[in-house]
Amino acid sequence: AxxxxxxxxxxxxxxxxxxxxxxxxxxxxxxxxxxxxxxxxxxxxxxxxxxxxxxxxxxxxxxxxxxxxxxxxxxxxxxxxxxxxxxDRILVLAGGRIVADGSPDRLAREVAREAQVRWSLGGAGFVHATTDATGFVRDLFAQHGDAVADLEVRRATLEDTYMAIVQKEEEQA
Structure with missing residues (x-):
């Protein structure tokens, strides 16, 4: 039961x-x-x-x-x-062999090193690509404080990562 x-x-x-x-x-x-x-x-x-x-x-x-x-x-x-x-751990297979192994975050960081930071300020929307999202967001708040709204940090999804890994493997084959 x-x-x-x-x-x-x-x-x-x-x-x-x-x-x-x-x-x-x-x-x-x-x-x-x-x-x-x-x-x-x-x-x-x-x-x-x-x-x-x-x-x-x-x-x-x-x-x-x-x-x-x-x-x-x-x-x-x-x-x-x-x-x-x-x-906790992902193995990506291509052509019958393991071509990537790691946590979803680690794989994403290896393939797509940049994160996209989106925010609005005074009703205007902004997007910035950065390799140091934490530092960028810290500086953004230091400069604009509570005026920053709608903050979103987007890293590559596992799907983005998988597609990049498989495409790289196909190019090398």
Whole structure:
């Protein structure tokens, strides 16, 4: 019952598997996978077919398994947003070999060293690319103080990083 609840299937617990939707079957697969609290859990595209709420619930479950139960999770996914949210370490494969290995932040910093800082001042919008976002923001506030509004610092996403890595590998091949 605890596992069924953890994957959000409590209201469907009495149904036959054949009556579950595709997304519900994927949740059941995850519940079966965590029976006995394994030390290592292999998940292949675990949220395919999940609605947004089920995906968020799964992410919470993955964090609980990893953080509280000390479960190592090996996740295969093409959903780079999901990988960025869940992974401590990313391996990028191209041509059947590992071409990048590191945390999402480290990989992004290696590929796209600049961050984009966006802000508004007196109703006007500004954008600046910098390799030292922290220093730039510190100077921005030192110069303009509370007049700075709508501040946003954007680094390369994992998708941006992945595309740059794969493009580089293809150019070298």
């Amino acid at each position: 605890e596992l069924i609840d953890a994957v959000g299937l409590t209201e469907h617990a009495d149904q036959r598997v054949s009556r579950l939707s595709g997304g519900q079957r994927r949740r059941l697969d995850v519940a079966i996978g965590i029976v006995g609290r394994p030390e290592v859990l292999f998940l292949d595209e675990p949220t395919a077919g999940f609605d947004p709420q089920a995906r968020r619930d799964f992410h919470d479950l993955a964090h609980r398994l990893s953080d509280l139960d000390d479960t190592t999770i090996l996740l295969t996914t093409h959903d780079l947003d999901e990988a960025e949210k869940l992974a």
